[in-house]
Amino acid sequence: MTQQYPAELPNKGPRPKEELEDLERIWATPKGFKLLTAVNNTVVGTIYIGAAFLFFVLAGILALVMRTQLAVPDNNFVSQDLYNQLFTVHGTTMMFLFAVPAVEALGVMLLPQMLAARDLPFPRLSAFAIWAYIIGGLVFFSTILYDLAPKGGWFMYPPLTLTEYSPGDNADFWLLGIGFIEISAIAGAIEIIVGVLRTRPPGMTLARMPIFAWAMLIFATMIVFAFPAVILATMLLELERAFGWHFFNATYGGDALLWQHLFWFFGHPEVYIIFLPAAGLVSMIIPTMAQTPLVGYRLIVVALIATGFFSFGLWVHHMFTTGIPGLSLAFFSAASMAVAIPSGIQVFSWIATLAAGKTRIRMTVPSLFIMGFLFIFVLGGLTGVMVAAVPFDFQAHDTYFIVAHLHYVVVGGMVFPLFATFYFWVPLVSRKMLSERLGRWAFWLMFIGFNTAFFPMHITGLAGMPRRVWTYPGYLGWDLLNLISTIGAFTMAAGVLVFIIDLVRNFRFGPGGPENPWNAGTLEFLPNDVYSTRSIPHVTSREPLWDQPNLAQQVREGLHYLPNAPTGGRETIITSVIEAKPQYVIQMPGPSWTQFAAAAFTAACFLLLTVKAVAVALTCGVLAIVSCILWAWQLDRPDQGEVDIGGGIRLPTYMTGSLSHSWWAMVILMLVAASLYISYIFSYLYLWTVSPEIWAPGGSPALPPLTYPLGSALLLICGSVLVHWAKKRLPAAGRLSLSALALLVLAAALLAGAVGLEVLGHLQTGLDPSANAYSAMVYMASVLTGQAAFAVIILCAFACGGLVARRLDRKRCVTFDNAALLYWYTAAQGLCGLVLIHGFPRLIG
Amino acid sequence: MTRMTPNSNRQGIGTLLFILTGPIVWAAHLALIYSSQSSLCSFDPGEGGAGGRDAIAAIILAVTAVGVAAVGSSAFRARSAHGLTARADLPAETITFIVTIMRVLAALSILAMLYAGLGVVFLPACDSLR
Numbered sequence: 001m002t003q004q005y006p007a008e009l010p011n012k013g014p015r016p017k018e019e020l021e022d023l024e025r026i027w028a029t030p031k032g033f034k035l036l037t038a039v040n041n042t043v044v045g046t047i048y049i050g051a052a053f054l055f056f057v058l059a060g061i062l063a064l065v066m067r068t069q070l071a072v073p074d075n076n077f078v079s080q081d082l083y084n085q086l087f088t089v090h091g092t093t094m095m096f097l098f099a100v101p102a103v104e105a106l107g108v109m110l111l112p113q114m115l116a117a118r119d120l121p122f123p124r125l126s127a128f129a130i131w132a133y134i135i136g137g138l139v140f141f142s143t144i145l146y147d148l149a150p151k152g153g154w155f156m157y158p159p160l161t162l163t164e165y166s167p168g169d170n171a172d173f174w175l176l177g178i179g180f181i182e183i184s185a186i187a188g189a190i191e192i193i194v195g196v197l198r199t200r201p202p203g204m205t206l207a208r209m210p211i212f213a214w215a216m217l218i219f220a221t222m223i224v225f226a227f228p229a230v231i232l233a234t235m236l237l238e239l240e241r242a243f244g245w246h247f248f249n250a251t252y253g254g255d256a257l258l259w260q261h262l263f264w265f266f267g268h269p270e271v272y273i274i275f276l277p278a279a280g281l282v283s284m285i286i287p288t289m290a291q292t293p294l295v296g297y298r299l300i301v302v303a304l305i306a307t308g309f310f311s312f313g314l315w316v317h318h319m320f321t322t323g324i325p326g327l328s329l330a331f332f333s334a335a336s337m338a339v340a341i342p343s344g345i346q347v348f349s350w351i352a353t354l355a356a357g358k359t360r361i362r363m364t365v366p367s368l369f370i371m372g373f374l375f376i377f378v379l380g381g382l383t384g385v386m387v388a389a390v391p392f393d394f395q396a397h398d399t400y401f402i403v404a405h406l407h408y409v410v411v412g413g414m415v416f417p418l419f420a421t422f423y424f425w426v427p428l429v430s431r432k433m434l435s436e437r438l439g440r441w442a443f444w445l446m447f448i449g450f451n452t453a454f455f456p457m458h459i460t461g462l463a464g465m466p467r468r469v470w471t472y473p474g475y476l477g478w479d480l481l482n483l484i485s486t487i488g489a490f491t492m493a494a495g496v497l498v499f500i501i502d503l504v505r506n507f508r509f510g511p512g513g514p515e516n517p518w519n520a521g522t523l524e525f526l527p528n529d530v531y532s533t534r535s536i537p538h539v540t541s542r543e544p545l546w547d548q549p550n551l552a553q554q555v556r557e558g559l560h561y562l563p564n565a566p567t568g569g570r571e572t573i574i575t576s577v578i579e580a581k582p583q584y585v586i587q588m589p590g591p592s593w594t595q596f597a598a599a600a601f602t603a604a605c606f607l608l609l610t611v612k613a614v615a616v617a618l619t620c621g622v623l624a625i626v627s628c629i630l631w632a633w634q635l636d637r638p639d640q641g642e643v644d645i646g647g648g649i650r651l652p653t654y655m656t657g658s659l660s661h662s663w664w665a666m667v668i669l670m671l672v673a674a675s676l677y678i679s680y681i682f683s684y685l686y687l688w689t690v691s692p693e694i695w696a697p698g699g700s701p702a703l704p705p706l707t708y709p710l711g712s713a714l715l716l717i718c719g720s721v722l723v724h725w726a727k728k729r730l731p732a733a734g735r736l737s738l739s740a741l742a743l744l745v746l747a748a749a750l751l752a753g754a755v756g757l758e759v760l761g762h763l764q765t766g767l768d769p770s771a772n773a774y775s776a777m778v779y780m781a782s783v784l785t786g787q788a789a790f791a792v793i794i795l796c797a798f799a800c801g802g803l804v805a806r807r808l809d810r811k812r813c814v815t816f817d818n819a820a821l822l823y824w825y826t827a828a829q830g831l832c833g834l835v836l837i838h839g840f841p842r843l844i845g
Numbered sequence: 846m847t848r849m850t851p852n853s854n855r856q857g858i859g860t861l862l863f864i865l866t867g868p869i870v871w872a873a874h875l876a877l878i879y880s881s882q883s884s885l886c887s888f889d890p891g892e893g894g895a896g897g898r899d900a901i902a903a904i905i906l907a908v909t910a911v912g913v914a915a916v917g918s919s920a921f922r923a924r925s926a927h928g929l930t931a932r933a934d935l936p937a938e939t940i941t942f943i944v945t946i947m948r949v950l951a952a953l954s955i956l957a958m959l960y961a962g963l964g965v966v967f968l969p970a971c972d973s974l975r
């Protein structure tokens with residue numbers, strides 16, 4: 001790549017001393033109990049990683065209990081019922097409370113540093129996601145202590161998890177607890193997408209973006225499209241358990257396989273959601289350790305994107321034994337094979353980079369963990385290709401071979417790179433490095449322990465041992481292999497223990513760690529403090545620290561962009577998506593209790609619903625909404641005029657429309673909602689193919705007269721037009737527009753009326769939502785549009801509040817734009833629902 | 846360095862969609878072949894299923910051919926396709942990067958579509974394998 005230096009630096013030195021003092025004051029981390037209000041990415045990112053690691057240890061302890069139970073045949077160390085809870089909580093915790101949060105935490109912590117941004121664009125959203133996850137996760141995990149833990153396995157298949165076979169609240173803790181944590185993951189994903197696309201430093205084009213940023217962009221986009229499917233699944237199952245709406249019960253025309261489709265449409269991409277960020281980390285560590293630019297940067301980007309896409313075409317490979325036609329299996333077997341190609345591209349690229357830098361490689365602890373990752377992950381990938389072959393999968397399905405395969409992929413593909421990350425990036429948040437000596441002990445114990453534990457499971461599985469059995473008789477020949485696995489598990493745990501000792505001895509949170517100890521080429525190793533970098537560099541290559549030798553000094557002296565705080569508050573530069581050209585300066589919020597209160601009350605609402613404390617739960621829900629409104633009210637800051645960021649560039653400090661970062665966030669949120677609704681449409685049509693005989697008019701009450709859906713559609717369209725008119729009637733600054741206010745109120749009322757009319761029409765036909773799968777699906781359309789309408793009405797009320805307070809006008813109208821966008825989306829979704837619910841039965845009937 | 850206009854966002858979104866042409870068509874291809882095949886098989890089409898099975902094979906092969914052709918032609922005329930979707934005039938380094946990524950992704954997507962689509966040549970349309 002051609003190296004280009006700016007003709008001259010954006011700012012002249014020396015900079016006034018007060019600038020640095022201002023930055024330190026503005027970005028100071030709250031102390032004591034006020035730490036709960038902190039939003040700095042390094043602080044909340046470290047808390048996030050700490051919590052994820054805690055869950056890793058806790059779920060690991062459960063694994064040790066299970067391995068103890070399986071060490072010898074006919075063992076009674078734990079009861080069968082407790083064993084069921086153990087493997088369910090172990091799997092759920094590892095997947096939902098450790099793996100995804102850990103990589104999302106790394107995104108929150110590392111991305112602003114890698115992009116030399118002062119923070120991600122929605123710091124309070126990150127903090128909300130983190131506290132929601134911690135509170136919800138701890139409550140969920142604690143259920144194992146009270147015999148309240150779910151027992152259906154981490155994928156909670158019905159009919160086992162229907163009320164008939166799983167009475168009590170155990171399964172509800174999974175459904176509401178995990179469903180809620182998924183929402184927190186989506187919040188983090190929105191933050192990451194907007195952060196990567198819009199807060200890169202000037203000059204960091206797509207072609208110069210760090211691979212980890214690419215990986216996190218794809219990771220977060222996958223969350224946007226994958227998680228809604230499982231959120232819908234958990235909603236359906238909870239509605240079936242709580243209210244008897246039959247989606248999965250075959251007696252009433254439901255189908256248990258619908259759960260599998262929805263779950264695995266999330267569940268298989270989930271594996272790559274975990275793996276891709278880890279692969280991104282590996283692609284950052286290997287070039288540094290080999291002191292060589294990454295070989296095949298473009299191909300790695302291709303591989304990340306291709307893996308992200310193809311992983312959505314694999315979900316049925318978890319369902320090869322469910323009786324689906326052979327040709328369908330072939331589609332998904334083909335996709336399973338296809339995804340091996342981009343994975344292979346990455347592995348060969350890493351090997352080529354190591355080979356290119358073979359004379360300079362430093363075999364440090366991060367290098368060891370990366371080598372361990374390569375060995376283990378390649379083995380896991382190979383067995384992945386084996387189980388992608390349908391005939392082999394028929395034999396290996398639900399045996400310990402699968403347990404071995406998934407642990408080789410997930411532990412090899414994510415846990416080993418994570419430990420490499422701990423050792424590699426710890427100087428960003430710790431004043432001391434971790435110990436090389438203890439790190440080597442940790443690595444070798446973990447590496448040997450892991451392979452001792454899991455390699456024999458391939459053989460145990462091929463010998464016929466099914467997964468999830470509580471115990472086994474001694475005459476089947478599985479006892480020695482299980483004993484070896486148990487010894488391996490404890491050896492691996494010893495490695496983790498050594499790492500914890502290393503943390504206790506050497507990790508000291510705070511800035512001031514060694515500066516670029518590995519001689520890395522990327523921006524996160526620039527001099528950092530609470531405000532991230534003193535100035536935001538102009539980037540001219542993929543490894544700026546290698547190609548611009550004085551960059552660290554220049555940045556430290558404030559000679560690049562935005563070396564100060566021209567608005568007097570927290571801020572960073574928003575740049576364009578492709579070329580990273582500066583567009584405006586975003587004013588960012590500081591510490592607050594609002595996002596913490598919102599997280600705590602939201603968690604309380606969901607968890608109290610689990611134990612049927614409905615009144616208290618609803619109170620908490622209201623308090624959560626109030627907290628969110630206060631949070632958003634503080635966010636909406638007025639325009640501060642144009643500010644000079646250096647290099648002769650003056651940027652606005654307020655932006656509306658499609659250039660605004662909040663417009664991007666709202667569009668991504670609409671993609672989440674659309675993804676959820678598409679999953680619903682799939683479910684409706686799927687159940688029709690399973691049980692066409694229950695569809696109206698033959699098997700259920702006839703549809704309401706057309707006046708109902710047409711009336712509902714008219715209300716939706718009129719409401720949308722009113723919002724458009726309200727936009728045109730927004731007042732000048734400092735004025736109040738009663739017509740805009742009235743139009744917004746009326747539009748909100750029409751939206752509520754549209755949903756109400758639709759429900760009323762079906763009620764009048766006598767359609768009972770608990771009658772069968774068709775009726776449940778009909779009302780579910782209104783539930784989904786109703787919840788979107790509820791959010792829109794709150795946003796409209798918020799905009800009305802802004803109008804009354806004269807904080808909303810023609811120029812300062814981000815809150816209105818967001819309300820309008822979501823309104824139009826909800827109206828469109830409502831219209832689609834009307835066409836489906838009222839049109840489809842007429843079409844087929 | 847010049848400041849950006851609102852058009853820059855449209856260019857950004859257009860460029861991202863352009864890069865993803867191959868995978869997006871692949872996703873549409875998988876959705877179409879799987880939904881048509883599984884729904885037609887659910888209703889046991891035709892007398893003895895033969896007519897329906899021929900229809901399934903025809904649909905899958907046609908969708909595959911269209912998908913491969915669409916991705917192939919957009920990769921072949923990548924710069925024109927980018928101009929159409931993004932209307933952006935990007936620096937040489939950036940456009941080379943974007944077009945390369947798009948073309949390799951297109952090649953992988955074509956391979957994946959052929960891989961999935963050709964299954965119909967070798968396997969019965971609706972029968973289970975065991």
